[in-house]
Amino acid sequence: MGFVYINHHFLDNLFYILVSVFVYFILIDHSKRMKQYKKTLLIACMSVPIILCMRFPIYIDEYCVHDFRQIPLFIGTLYGGWPVGAVLLVITLLGRFYLFGFNFLTLIVYLVIFFSTALFANKFNGFKRKGKxxxxxxxxxxxGVMTTLIAVSFSDFFQVTEAYVFYFVIMPPIIMFSFVYLAETLQDAINIKPKMVKLEKMEVVSQLAASISHEVRNPLTVVKGFIDLLKDPNLSQDKRDEYIEHINRELQSAESIISDYLAFAKPATEQINPIFVDREISSILQMIKPWANMNSVHISEELTPGVIHGNTQHFKQCFINLIKNGIEAMPEGGELRVITSVSNKHITIKIEDSGVGMTKEQLNRFGEPYYSSKEKGTGLGSMVIVRTIQTMNGTLDISSVLHKGTTITVKLPEMESDAR
Structure with a gap:
């Protein structure tokens, strides 16, 4: 029987209500200000389908016209309480009387719907999803049954047809089941979102703290051991100098880890100034060349003058990490090339090595928190690289072939000449 009555007008009515429910929850989710006016927003979103359902009703035949205006009235009153329901009731009645003329029976029916729903609203909002x-x-x-009995009692001309039973008794419970379930699902998603963000932040903090603690503890343990050895009164001066050198190296290692953490954790908005890329890269290479020579790595450079806007300290830390990664990727020695060029208002910095290369997984996970291709790495260095480049509105591209090498391309917007 029911399928005979399901036509495009039927689906249109459902569509009006569905879109209004979605719009309500989208606005609530994406605007903090809207949350302060939830009831007003609920009235606005539910009044639209009420009017549309009446304006475009469900035509079964020339004597039978129905619509689902009562569904938004139900939803608005249950979720907003009697104040929302009262406003929606007025809108419903005014729309009904304007479009189809005044009818006392209609007034009685919708008053019954309103009072029944409003009285139940407080209890409804105390239920969990299944109960609602x-x-x-x-x-x-x-x-639906109550209003049918009232209509039969008050009108000698009212007839309970199959269409009436289908639209006012059978379908409303099914539609309410579907829309309340949808509303509860959307509400749960909105409620759980800030909790998930908080949990993710706590997880990041805990993992980062554990990682830093572990990495800093290692050099400090070594330092403690050498300090104990320095207490020996019979220690020769050569040994003493050697131990002090070890202590200094381990402390520098700890400082480097902490610097990586701070560069990642602190927004790079302080001390923004012009950065002369060729000069800074040249300075970094001069600093790192002795270590590269110790690892049998030859560094060649082709530097073109160019100026960008950013934090100099973080820029240096970023490219120190990139160049160090390139050198460490060549344990048997090799060649590292650093090339800078200027075109289309962008400065391109390429770092090419002839090292071990990277797998597809390593490429995809570069910059991911706590992921490192190094056996004892924390992943902080790559996070610093990605964050710094993003902060300077740049892009990072990595291409690599296993056992042949890796090319890292960084593009940064060139500073306009009038801003220098």
């Missing part, structure tokens, strides 16, 4: 879904369906069924 089932109780709203039962409420719409009971109200």
């Amino acid at each position: 879904v089932l109780s709203s369906s039962l409420l719409s069924f009971v109200v």
Whole structure:
């Protein structure tokens, strides 16, 4: 029987209500200000389908016209309480009387719908999802039966047809079940979002703290051991100098880890100034060449003058990490090339090595928190690189072939000449 009555007008009515429910929750989710006016927003979103359902009703035949205006009235009153329901009731009645003329029976029916729903609203909002879904369906069924009995009692001309039973008794509970379930699902998603963000932040803090603690503890343990050895009164001066050198190296290692952490954790918005890329890269290479020579790595450079806007300290840390990664990727020695060029208002910095290369997984996970291709790495260095380049509105591209080498291309917007 029911399928005979399901036509495009039927689906249009459902569509009006569905879109309004989605719009309500989208606005609530994406605007903090809207949350302060939830009831006003609920009235606005539910009044639209009420009017549209009446304006474009469901035509079965020339004597039978129905619509689902009562569904938004149910939803608005249950979720917003009697104040929202009262406003929606007025809108419903005014729309009904304007479009189809005044009818006393219609007034009685919708007053019954309103008062029944408003009285149940407080209890409804105390239920969990399952209770809300089932109780709203039962409420719409009971109200449908009540209003049918009232209509039969008050009107000698009223007839309970199959279409009436289908639209006012059978379908409302099914529709209410579906829309309340949808509303509860969307509400749960909105409620859980800040909790998930908080949990993610706590997880990041805990993992980062554990990683830093582990990495800093290692050099400090070595330092403690050498300090104990320095207490020996019979220690020769050569040994003493050697131990002090070890201590200094381990402290520098700890300082480097902490610097990486701070560069990642602190926003790079302080001390923004012009950065002369060729000069800074040249300075970094001069500093790192002795270490490269110790690892049998030859560094060649082709530097073109160019100026960008950013934090000099973080820029240096970023490219020190990139160049160090390139050198460490060549344990048997090799060649590292650093090339800078200027075109299309962008400065391109290429770092090419002839090292071990990277797998597809390593490429995809570069910059991911706590992921490192190094056996004892923390992943902080790559996070610093990615964050610094993003902060300077640049792009990072990595291409690599296993056992042949890796090319890292960084593009940064060139500073305009009038801003220098």
